[in-house]
Amino acid sequence: MTDDRRRASFLGRTALVGVGFTEFSRDSGRSVLSLAAEACRRAIEDAGLPRSDIDGVVSFSVLDDSVASQAVATVLGLPELTYVLDMNLGGQAPSFMVMQAAMAVDAGLADAIVIFRALNGRSGTRVGSTEFHGPAGQYRYPIGFSAYPQYIAMWARRYMIETGATYEDLGAVAIAQRAYAQANDRAVIRGALTPESYLASPFVADPFRGPDCTTEVDGACALVVTTLDRARDLRHSPAVVRGAAYVLGNRSGLDIGDALLWKDYSRNYTSLLAKALWASAGLGPTEIDFAELYDCFSSTVLFGLEGLGFVGRGEAGGFVRAGNTALGGRLPTNTNGGLLCEGYLHGMNTVAEAVLQIQGRSGERQVPRANSCVVTSGGMMDGSALVLTRA
């Protein structure tokens, strides 16, 4: 990534304006199309936009676990679309999807775009343990290296080796986020978690125990993106897209589960995009009020805190253990309980929580000062991030 990159024109001129969810469950008993349409319908209503003003739909899926934007547009009865994009990506996609929609509305290709993620991620295809038919699968599956918790655990172990981080540091992330989840009705994991009960939990893929891992769910989440000019007239205050970056690092592998060629398992894409992200926003880590960091597993929160420069190398565990990521701390983080507790909508709900906080709509878990935040999407070789601010 070049340092003198031209600032993307959509930054500061586009915004997220509406949020829609379905219930998150272990078995929705519904079609993915029904879930997708409900979340999109709710997001459009929440924005205060007439359905007829939506002229774009953007989504992503992995392993064909979702439905085409075309189908959702049909079910919603949208009159005519001028922008449609269905991406084949995993958790690296949500912030990137906001970027695509923001670019499109800023470029005049559409006026208002609904973006969504919908899946029966629990009762249908479970991405955490389903084989990806990528070219590197032949080296993983025959030896029983078969699932995301195992891949990321390999990185977490290397991070522990290099920094001296401990099981307790991983546990601190899970414990801090569980406290937020208790104030979030949508969260599927809400029981109390203490250092003792954490350490008593059986390992899934050592160094990860159950509470270090996200919970797969059925459900959908949608957001509406439009120009800032349009956003100012709508129901809720806009969450302005102030900064954005995506990066795919060098030697990023042959498929999204393949890290064989990645050199440093103790750092992920957040280390690579931090400089560009902060430059794009014209803000730095000290000017950020809260963070929503992609957390398929607890370790990725530590990677994100360090990668984005909130703390120095090896300091993330201590930062979390000292209460800095709790409500009232220096940097409230994953204020919905994160993917660990709210459920695995592949990080779409991570972006949604950021918008709700910026709009002051997070209720009991509302961060007192929520003028600016950072959001990340992705856990390994590539990913995307946003800086959102109040207008």
Add this chain to the structure above:
Amino acid sequence: MRDVNQEATDAPAPITDRDSDPWWEALYAGQLKLPHCLDCGATWFPPTPGCPECGGIHVELIASTGRGHLYSWVVINRALGQNVPRDTPYTIVAVDTEEGARMIGRLFAPSDQPMRAGEPLSAVIRSVRGQTVVGFERAIS
């Protein structure tokens, strides 16, 4: 040492392709090989039709000593997925070979000694329930 052929595994066969077939054929013949770039000298894994360091297309397979050092590891405590080994717990190691490639494999000779980053390991080719796979043994036992 445990006899891996008696481990309860039902691991799937690799879905090979034209880029990987020569590597698997060498493995089935008992030889561990690694892709090597004739342009820049890089050695890596897995086999690819271009060099991930320089983009060069003059790639050949070279013999590996199989010796390397432990980069990271994960203990699989819970089998996840369909058609995966059920003989948990087992350990998957990430090993940096002398030639400069990183490989993953089953740890075939576990011991009670704690794992230590950087410790020497040696690759072994084994048949596990009919599947030929690369694994690693610890020099420390």
